[in-house]
Amino acid sequence: MTSPTPSDRELDLLKVMWQLGEAKVRDIHEALCPDGECAFTTVQTLVRIMCRKGFVKKRSEGRTDYYTPVYTLEKATSRFVDKVFDGALDKFVLSMLSAENVSPEEMRELEKLIAKARRAKQEDREKGS
DSSP states (O other), rough: OOOOOOOOOHHHHHHHHHHSBBOOHHHHHHHHOSSSOOOHHHHHHHHHHHEEEEEEEEEEEEEEEEEEEEEEEEHHHHHHHHHHHHTOOOHHHHHHHHHHOOOOHHHHHHHHHHHHHHHHHHHHHHHHH
């Protein structure tokens, strides 16, 4: 059986939580709806549902509950690449580079990030050997 995946609205909350880290529902609500465009109780209900689904975890301190995302940005990205590109990371990257107007400077920055990731993977492999 596959694990549940967040709905679009749950992903909206997760994006806020990825930025905030551990947060109270009030903090999540304020970041998600700064002009009060959604009700506090709606956000509270969604966070509780997400906790039951295992997307977030709860820690209580007195009468205050704090929530931390368990479903990570990396997991969401990996699921997207698997679902849309059949796991072909190269196709995903090429698609993004074709769809976006990427400057030569941004390309150089991406190359640096890839080199850094390559070094980290290599170090992980060497530690595991």
